[in-house]
Amino acid sequence: MTILSNEAYFANVDNKVDIPKKTIYRLSIYSRCLKRLQQNGMETVSSHALAQAANVKPAQLRKDLGCFGQLGTRGLGYPVELLLETIGDVLGRSTLQPVILVGVGNLGRALLHYDGFKKEGFEVLAAFDTNPEALKGNDLIVPLMHDDEMIPFISKHSVRMAILCVPAKYGQEVANELVAAGVQGILNFSPTIIQVPEHVVVTRVDLAMELESLSYFIDQ
């Protein structure tokens, strides 16, 4: 099993070029910055300028972009348009990725209202909870269903990614169901470590932990 626990990592898959895991992560950042530049009518950027916007070193940016061959022109910089396209291709954002969300507590509900997902190419098809009736009153945008319907739903809609927001003690159990149903990527907000088979990728976002390590790094 592979945990991309807030840093991390993966062995590369055959048909893809060998792109460092961290580079992939940064590509998303570059993409954001480039969109802003594009809106401002910029047509080219130097590695220096883009790096500054993304908060990395220029050399790092060039190395990252170097994975895709010759993209820039020396003495000039990189064409914004081309860069955006290339990154989009690599991240596979051409089509809208279907996603489901499990566990409609406070956090789950907030994430359902978060519009950033759709903006970045993900569509939350449905949300699942053990007690959907209790939540009916809320103004949810997506269909809310009972857990029992989850597995057939995943198969039917070929869902490959899930956002997991259930309480810690149900994390593993639900993860097992997700994996059994064919989910290959889990974004885990449950404050627990889940064990999954080799081919499944888990990214953990643990809010309390983020605060905890942050507090260590600030001067005392």
Next chain:
Amino acid sequence: MTILSNEAYFANVDNKVDIPKKTIYRLSIYSRCLKRLQQNGMETVSSHALAQAANVKPAQLRKDLGCFGQLGTRGLGYPVELLLETIGDVLGRSTLQPVILVGVGNLGRALLHYDGFKKEGFEVLAAFDTNPEALKGNDLIVPLMHDDEMIPFISKHSVRMAILCVPAKYGQEVANELVAAGVQGILNFSPTIIQVPEHVVVTRVDLAMELESLSYFIDQ
């Protein structure tokens, strides 16, 4: 300025022993696992068992714990109690850390209801928003105030950490205020890169980005 962008890092501060940044991060995980073990009445754990629970290699766990000197006994394992205490000390969780939250949108509201923070030793003292009146109806547990009151509040209560949930376009602006008021650590949920002075630490949690990179790593 230092960005602990979901991976992380930092140069170490003088008076502390040299603990790798990633180790700090994992200590939080170990702590979680140990608490569970403690509740189950376990008194000792082997590096193998704890490593498995935390999803790391045994050698890694031992290296991590090795930073604090001799903790375990050969042939037996580590005493759960002692380990928890030691980790608690290192992470500085003896006292309740005061924190504020800025930007009470969907995400901000969800985080205010999230009980994991207090459980891990953080207390959200207050929340700030540009339009607190509009939110008055909601059942918030913490005092909700207007942005204008933020800077004096930070000084008055010696707040050193802030959770930033404002829309992207206000991210930098609010961050500047926070820093000016004396905040040293920012947990940034705004989907934007913020620039801060050297001594301030920023951890970014970008939900859409997490999904994006996750989607890259699942098999196609």
Next chain:
DNA sequence: TGGTGTGAAGTGGTTCACAGCA
């Protein structure tokens, strides 16, 4: 025997520094 502690080797990623092209 079982399991820690740890030097040494390995790995992945970052940064440098400079050659080379517009």
Next chain:
DNA sequence: TGCTGTGAACCACTTCACACCA
């Protein structure tokens, strides 16, 4: 001259492998 592309040096962390101890 300005800025990219990239080998080589560097660095942080991980993993191995084994000495050593209860």
